[in-house]
Amino acid sequence: MTGQLLLNGVAAFLTLCIFSFLYKDNPFYKFAERLVAGIATGYWTMLLFHTNFVPVVWNRLAHEERYEYIIPTLLGLMMWTRFSKKWSWVSRYSIAFYIGISSGITITLALYASLFRQLEATIKQPIDFSAAGISTLLVIIGVLSALVYFFFSAAHKGTLGVVSRLGIYIIMIGFGAGFGLTVMGRVALLVQRIIFLKDYVNSLGRLFGG
């Protein structure tokens, strides 16, 4: 109980250190910021070693005798040659291997998920006087007018100008929705820390107040 209280005390102190930046930059903020960076680097390094290198590389080669894992291990080791001016060219083979595979997989899937499925969803619903039909009409108007706004091969005058103007309003509505949700997200971060500080003060009160 007291140990947890001490840990929470450290967390409360660091929270206040970070909040102090709202007034102006200061040594307390710098201390907390660098502490986070240092701990994060150490944590991730050890995490990768124990939960990835040991079970995925070491155990498979040394204990399971699955020697096909030598190939990715060698490709991984070749990446370390980037630290040498003389041998850094070796790492290009690993990078080429990675880029080749990534491109092959990503291009088809990204086109399918981000373009074709989105296009399909834009046009598949029939336009009628039902709520869904009117919604589809609005989606089509929104997509086309926003696309026209980014069409720079012709001057935005006349009909093109009107549609482009509508497009910027549609984009602004999108930004507005995004801003509102961003406010909610940022306030949530503050609220969570305020609730933590409140609980900490209450637990201190219980400890010293009996």
Added chain:
Amino acid sequence: MTFLEKMMQIDRRWIYLAIGLAVIIPAIFSFTAPVSVTPEVKKIYDFVEGLGPNDYLFLAMDYDPSSMAELNPMAEAVLKHAFTKDRKVIIVTLAQFGPGMVEEITTRLANEFSRVRGEDYAFLGYRPYPAITIMLMGTDFRVPFPQDYYGATLDSLPIMRGIKNFNNVKGVIDLTAGNTADFWITYGNGRYNFPLAIGITGVMAADYYQYLQSGQIFGIIPGVKGAAEYERLIDMPGQGMQQVSYQVVAHAVIILFIVISNVAYFATRKQKSTTGGAR
């Protein structure tokens, strides 16, 4: 200098102070704000509710402590729902600083609802490179995760017997604070076509509703409001509903500032144009 001109030049630290006070007030005078449920959250609730006793839920908790304020409430709500309904849950994290936090949440809730690790739920741990990990899991969970987070081989866990890949789970819920949602949509749903829902931070929400409309995801829990909705659906008020009352006051103050600043902007602009000042 008029009041409106002063408002146009207000030091931003006064605004920070006002927001800070707005958040502290509900901490002193607590009240409950009403929460209405939206269809995109209800669909996720219905999905978990509709799972059978032998159905598996795959939960990806792809976030770290920097976004726990928004995502912990929804993670706890979904896990509480699954645990109270006696559903089996496979959990992973694809966020580099997530494992310790995920382990703490799952262990705490498992103890609270008397769920046994390895039998009722499994936490497989963390792997880097989300796209590759998702595709490998589509082949066999054992390829990227030969052992779970605690070092036990997956074959030794009763919950993982007969469970090979995404074909053996009813659906995936991804709780994420970054572009991992894109990876799940593109490389998960796009390639393996499993039902996918996402819980995301408020900042991201506006960018992902298009995938709901296209049917690539069947539900969204957007930020702390979505978490509060889920808590209301399962009738277990938690951090989400607690935060909503704070949000109401903070949003009211922010709206007030936006209105004042816009009125001040237009009034001072009009004043400057009539007196011949710079526009």
